[in-house]
Amino acid sequence: MGYYHFFVLGSLGLLTFIVVIWAVNLKKTIGIMRGMIISMFYGMNVGLTAGVLLGVTYQGDLFLSTIFSITIGVLAGSLCGLCFGMLSVLEGFMAGLMGGMMGAMVGEMIRVDQSISLIQIFLLLSFSTLFVIPILKTPKGSKVKSKKWILKPLTLATFTFLTVMGSNSIAERFEGQKELPSKTIESAHNKGQTIVLETADMKYSRNKIIVEKDKLVTLTLKNLDNIEHDIEIRTSSFNMITQSKHNHGESKGLIHLHALPENTETLSFTITEAGIYEFYCTIPGHKEVGMIGQFIVS
Known part of the structure; x- marks a missing residue:
């Protein structure tokens, strides 16, 4: 695996850490049902991202890529769900398992250049969990007192987009430069x-x-x-x-x-x-x- 792979997997690891810490602090506010939604959403997207990445990396060995992808998806979904209770753990577990399995099958069937676009999409969806959590924690019927609230999601959206798209491009170029002399x-x-x-x-x-x-x-x-x-x-x-x-x-x-x-x-x-x-x-x-x-x- 090259720098691009480590960037994607490292981003998922860092994102999981942030999501879990945030979920721990907000578990009383969010509740069980909303926690199940977050766990399912996050586990599925992480599983799909890791699945496509590893599926295309280990083409020809679908069993290996499926096992690794399922493991990553299940861990991400279960850790997120652990903050909200056993039902959320089960929801995250099954969503991560399903996402990892489907992602590995897709990665097995497509070319490397095609996989990059899919990985970027699924990675962006994984990062969008950072938007889902504040939306779900907002109390029902609450009123907006100031229009300044829109600056926070816009700033977070811009940062996430630049991080995912920009860093992917940098990682790909850096990988190409490192491989050029030797490979x-x-x-x-x-x-x-x-x-x-x-x-x-x-x-x-x-x-x-x-x-x-x-x-x-x-x-x-x-x-x-x-x-x-x-x-x-x-x-x-x-x-x-x-x-x-x-x-x-x-x-x-x-x-x-x-x-x-x-x-x-x-x-x-x-x-x-x-x-x-x-x-x-x-x-x-x-x-x-x-x-x-x-x-x-x-």
Whole structure:
């Protein structure tokens, strides 16, 4: 996991701490029924946020992402409900469980770039709990004595929006800068781009590769393990320049490069359409343990 993941999970942890402290101080004012609403609302949104994040991170292992997502959602909902009584705990528990499960399934089925928008939406909904609590604690039939009250929710809304949207963007850029030296390609603007992808201990040496459209790409798969590995990129928008004897995917609308144990294979090609493509090892069981990444064509 990168800085973006830690930012989202850290934000949920900090938000849970704030919500629980606030709920403890207001439990006598809010009451059981309103406490159940808060617990359900918060547990569901936290579960969905964590579910989409972990589902897309651990694509190929739905069981693992579901367990982690359910755990986070259940903890958030239950801790919030604990302040209001057992009924609120049960409400938060089930809402967190449901949100974590649904979020993990969504994350499993979408691309990484699509998941970022969903995570931002669900994270914003989680932060909106800070608005729900003061609304529910307001006594029924109370009158507004001054219009200055609107400054508080507006200030809180602005701060929340900037924190969620702005910090996400900063985290993504920072993550990209940290990954660029070690996990992306080596560029040579005049002679094309050379990518050396190593496999060791059932892992690729990088999980994000960035190339330019219509530019020559030389891909080298260096297998350091004592078992065979390969890389497959599913796209029909490419022109093969030179290929290895182990490349057998051109006729199937994909780029495929296979390397025997402790061997190196190379092929050259150009991709003619920009987009984000998935690459992974097709050997049974290898994709499931994490041999997967993104091939980004700009």
